[in-house]
Amino acid sequence: MTDGLDRVDRQILRILQREGRIPNVELAERVGLSPTATGERLRRLQKDGVITGFGARLDPQRLGLSLLVFVEVSLDKTTPDAFARFAAAVRRAPEVLECHMVGGGFDYLVKARVADMPAYRRFLGEGLLALPGVNNTRTYAVMEEVKSDGVLPL
Template sequence: MSTAPLDRIDRKILDILQREGRIAITELAQRVGLSTSPCSERVKRLERSGVITGYHARVAPEAVGKTLLVFVEIKLSSKSGEVFDKVKKELLHMPEVQECHLVSGGFDYLVKARLRGMGEYRHLLGDILKKLPVPAESHSYVVMEEVKETLALPLDR
């Protein structure tokens, strides 16, 4: 990714695109105070440099039956670069896992998964623990109410 600093207009473009990824380039240009061509070039530059990593549709979990949201803390019994690499390899290939983070603190991994129900969760947890290269303990947190979820990054103006 390019390390060139983002100016005020780049940040405004990114702010709008995070919330309205399908906005027409003409409307985006008007909202950031540019003509269409320079705005389009800025967006292309942000894409080429890896600042914009993609565009996607957000699907309502309820619409596809994924009503259970669960977070799992995983604490490994032993740690090494090799162990971390093996854990990463296994968790990357589990489609139910939406996010997985190696963290510091009282446990090693924080996993976020969306599932159809507790039965599916039980199978996922069993698969995770079975595929880990070392014994591990887990603590699960089932979400009762989603207060806020966003992918938009706050951008300093």
């Protein structure tokens, strides 16, 4: 059940990762199946949760979000529910694109986009550091995005 994907399924996923809005008929002729069979596979892949959704890729620059930063966050270990409260607050913060709990020298790795350095200072001061339990942060500003697509290998 976890991996009942044949060659055609994988090809469909590979195409849809990059061209999510391709019409079903064109997808069908690319994988060499009829539109009906292809649509059926697509529906099944969504129902089974392999495909969790579709989305538009936007250019952050054109939206005034020129600065990409990664922040390593350390929490006080004293309060046990601090983790849950931090996680909840982070999910509400629109600047935060991703947040991962990691094992190692710190607790959370946050990926965020803001307009510029002043905006980041504001986000750091009023957003992150204001959260209870936040002990220490270390910021890395991205100078160049070498690879950004995030396409999964198949």
